[in-house]
Amino acid sequence: MSTRDHATLAAIRPDFAAIAACIPQGASVLDLGCGDGSLLRHLKDTRKVRGYGVEIDDINIVACIQNGVNVIQSDLETGLSGFESDAFDFVILSQTLQATRHTEPLIQEMLRVGREGIVSFPNFGYWQNRLNVLLGNMPVSKNLPYQWYDTPNVHMCTLHDFEDFCAEKSLHILECRVMTGESEVHLLPNLFGSMAVYRFKRAG
Amino acid sequence: MLPRYELMYETYGALNSDRSNAILVCHALSGHHHVAGYYADDHNNAGWWDTMIGPGKPVDTNKFFVVGLNNLGGCHGSTGPSSIDPSTGKPYGASFPVVTVEDWVESQARLADLLGIKQFAAVMGGSLGGMQALQWSLSHPERVRHVLAIATAPRLTAQNIAFNDVARSAILTDPDFHGGNFYEHGVVPTRGLRLARMLGHITYLSDDAMADKFGRELLSGKLGYGYEIEFEIESYLRYQGDKFAAYFDANTYLLMTKALDYFDPAREYGDDLDKAFAAARANYLVLSFTTDWRFSPERSRAIVHALLHNHLNVSYSEITSTHGHDSFLMQHTHYHEVMHAYFGRIAKEFSA
Numbered sequence: 341m342s343t344r345d346h347a348t349l350a351a352i353r354p355d356f357a358a359i360a361a362c363i364p365q366g367a368s369v370l371d372l373g374c375g376d377g378s379l380l381r382h383l384k385d386t387r388k389v390r391g392y393g394v395e396i397d398d399i400n401i402v403a404c405i406q407n408g409v410n411v412i413q414s415d416l417e418t419g420l421s422g423f424e425s426d427a428f429d430f431v432i433l434s435q436t437l438q439a440t441r442h443t444e445p446l447i448q449e450m451l452r453v454g455r456e457g458i459v460s461f462p463n464f465g466y467w468q469n470r471l472n473v474l475l476g477n478m479p480v481s482k483n484l485p486y487q488w489y490d491t492p493n494v495h496m497c498t499l500h501d502f503e504d505f506c507a508e509k510s511l512h513i514l515e516c517r518v519m520t521g522e523s524e525v526h527l528l529p530n531l532f533g534s535m536a537v538y539r540f541k542r543a544g
Numbered sequence: 545m546l547p548r549y550e551l552m553y554e555t556y557g558a559l560n561s562d563r564s565n566a567i568l569v570c571h572a573l574s575g576h577h578h579v580a581g582y583y584a585d586d587h588n589n590a591g592w593w594d595t596m597i598g599p600g601k602p603v604d605t606n607k608f609f610v611v612g613l614n615n616l617g618g619c620h621g622s623t624g625p626s627s628i629d630p631s632t633g634k635p636y637g638a639s640f641p642v643v644t645v646e647d648w649v650e651s652q653a654r655l656a657d658l659l660g661i662k663q664f665a666a667v668m669g670g671s672l673g674g675m676q677a678l679q680w681s682l683s684h685p686e687r688v689r690h691v692l693a694i695a696t697a698p699r700l701t702a703q704n705i706a707f708n709d710v711a712r713s714a715i716l717t718d719p720d721f722h723g724g725n726f727y728e729h730g731v732v733p734t735r736g737l738r739l740a741r742m743l744g745h746i747t748y749l750s751d752d753a754m755a756d757k758f759g760r761e762l763l764s765g766k767l768g769y770g771y772e773i774e775f776e777i778e779s780y781l782r783y784q785g786d787k788f789a790a791y792f793d794a795n796t797y798l799l800m801t802k803a804l805d806y807f808d809p810a811r812e813y814g815d816d817l818d819k820a821f822a823a824a825r826a827n828y829l830v831l832s833f834t835t836d837w838r839f840s841p842e843r844s845r846a847i848v849h850a851l852l853h854n855h856l857n858v859s860y861s862e863i864t865s866t867h868g869h870d871s872f873l874m875q876h877t878h879y880h881e882v883m884h885a886y887f888g889r890i891a892k893e894f895s896a
Binding site: 368390392398401402404405406408410411412413414422423424427 | 829845848849852853855857858859860861862864878881882885886888889
């Protein structure tokens with residue numbers, strides 16, 4: 341992948357750059373719901389990671405193979421039983437958290453097979469989403485491109501919700517990057533950030 | 545011990561200058577060296593994996609040098625039980641040694657030496673062929689870059705061995721078998737071979753595929769209340785059995801099923817498959833088919849897990865198909881796209 345491709349990718353998926361920033365050279369990663377393998381490819385090219393993607397969709401499996409990344413076809417909802425405990429430095433769930441049905445067990449599984457977890461998800465608390473709901477409609481935007489009737493997203497949350505969840509489940513947040521488009525957001529992130537990346541591990 | 549042996553092989557495409565584009569195709573129980581294309585004088589005899597291998601196909605013979613062979617102990621030109629034992633001047637028959645997947649890999653490595661291939665770009669196979677592909681990466685880790693293990697297993701289950709045992713019993717108890725030395729009696733244990741193939745064939749198809757193809761259709765349209773062939777499926781199985789028994793060697797069938805039963809790389813590592821793959825260095829593509837109950841997806845996942853635990857490069861796809869174990873030989877859009885993508889990736893690793 342050329343530098344230009346990486347720049348294009350960063351524009352399409354700004355969370356990729358934010359995730360890559362969390363990952364040191366040569367780390368081992370597991371990317372859950374890896375899609376067409378773009379993130380893994382990006383991490384292989386820029387961070388020399390060793391890793392695997394997990395994906396359920398047939399078309400994405402072919403795309404991953406074309407992208408030259410390892411991909412295991414499997415349903416995340418059935419767990420990660422094929423992976424040994426502490427097998428990876430990082431387990432990534434990029435833009436997939438909100439579409440998982442058994443969200444809590446999956447996050448526990450992430451921290452079983454990996455030392456740290458990284459999730460990125462659209463912030464439902466973003467002001468445009470709030471405004472949409474206030475005006476009486478479910479939000480449809482670049483980050484939430486689905487209509488209410490065809491969305492795969494079943495577990496939407498805000499940054500506050502996710503942080504509360506971590507506190508309740510004894511998950512220790514190590515890093516948080518909030519973005520809107522390609523810019524990082526520091527002021528009132530739960531209101532002004534459209535997307536967030538969290539890095540976390542088990543407390544203690 | 546065999547004093548000497550011959551292997552029948554075919555090649556397709558051209559070996560490139562640094563001999564880095566060679567693909568070895570390992571066959572399953574009833575396969576042979578003729579994997580793709582057809583002969584100038586026999587246009588009806590297409591290779592057994594012609595859907596997969598050829599110009600512009602997933603294994604593109606414009607890019608790759610493909611080698612197909614008939615395994616040692618086979619009955620398609622390689623030395624096997626029906627070959628003449630030079631020390632007696634008679635067919636080996638019962639005296640032909642049992643060969644294992646490991647033996648096949650060694651004989652294939654000697655063929656590679658002869659062809660000047662130090663390292664295969666890939667070794668591929670389905671079912672028993674997949675076992676050979678896996679074994680290549682264990683016996684000769686430095687001689688294979690990619691392994692494609694399709695519809696296979698790290699070892700057979702008890703149920704699977706049981707099917708093989710029934711098939712062998714059918715042959716062994718056929719009065720025409722003569723303890724394996726039927727050649728000198730001028731007979732062939734056709735009944736046993738036919739039964740063995742009929743049983744095998746049932747296990748290669750899925751319940752749904754059989755239901756779709758034959759249902760409960762009757763040949764004559766009405767019930768006869770007797771023991772003649774009435775249902776379409778009966779007629780089909782007997783036809784398949786007869787066809788097979790007419791050309792396949794009974795001793796080869798026994799030998800192939802035994803090689804299947806014995807394959808178990810974890811055995812010498814205390815049944816720990818992870819340890820069995822510790823020396824492996826290859827990159828793997830593992831494929832299974834949803835309706836394959838003879839070599840179920842669960843068996844393929846066991847291979848994948850062992851590869852993951854050894855931090856080896858592996859991709860795995862579970863192909864949705866209705867055709868059971870036979871799916872690996874069928875034309876299937878997604879399956880072929882996966883293969884195409886993977887071989888495209890392999891082709892990028894060498895220069896033409």
